[in-house]
Amino acid sequence: MVLVTGASRGIGADTARVLAARGDHVVINYREKRKRAETLAAEIITAGGSASVAGADISDAAGAAGLIDTVVREFGRLDVLVLNASGGLEREAAPDYAMRLNRDAQTGLTRLALPHIPAGGRIVFVTSHQAHFSPTRAVPAGYELIAASKRAGEDALRAMIPEFSARGIDFTVVSGDMIDGTIIVRLLERRDPEAVTARRDQGDLPTVEEFATAVADATTVAGEPGHTVYVGGQDYLTGAKI
DSSP states (O other): OOTTTOOOOOOHHHHHHHHHHHTEEEEEEEEEEEHHHHHHHHHHHHHHHHHEEOOOOOSSHHHHHHHHHHHHHSSSSSSSEEEOOOOOTTTTTTTTTHHHIIIIHHHHHHHHHHGSSSTEEEEEEEEHHHHHHHSSOOOOOHHHHHHHHHHHHHHHHHTTTHHHHHTTOHHHHHHHEBBBBBHHHHHHHHOOOHHHHHHHTOOOOOBHHHHHHHHTTTOOOOSSSEEEEOOOOOOOHTTOOO
């Protein structure tokens, strides 16, 4: 059984589709878009898969606790946690929202989930090259808060690897270049179109389907604790070790 946060649309939704097609029951977490999540679940079930929905704002402590309680009450355990939810570019977002969601909520939800993930379970953190490589590479204008908070979230989760390993739980990071067709790319095209153009000049951007497949693969493919799967952006990888 797999819980995918922020799964009502975009990468999370496609990840849920791929996992369900492979035989996993997928819990589709959403914050506000209940109808969208229910439509996705119905689509998966119609295609022969298994899915359910669970609404929660994971940046709210009570919401995060309620989400894990709901999953455990219904299924008894959590085999895989995919940390896909992220944000901070929203116009109405408070100045500290990016860090609360992209760092604090990720570690908070993980700590709540850990007692219920059995040995052999998986935790997958979804990020971007723009965040993952932000300590050494320039960040697109307007994306600085997201990059800093996503990298802080990744670092905080990496600091938990000894605990994951002691429990027999694998931890993987999946990092992608700008993903064609996502809302982040559309927002960046408005704020810093040259940054998006510069990425396209390096080659075709990964599609949502390609990236979601890599995230789904990370729930089963073995690797060293904390290893990173890179999708697209070959220029980022040249000589880079982060």
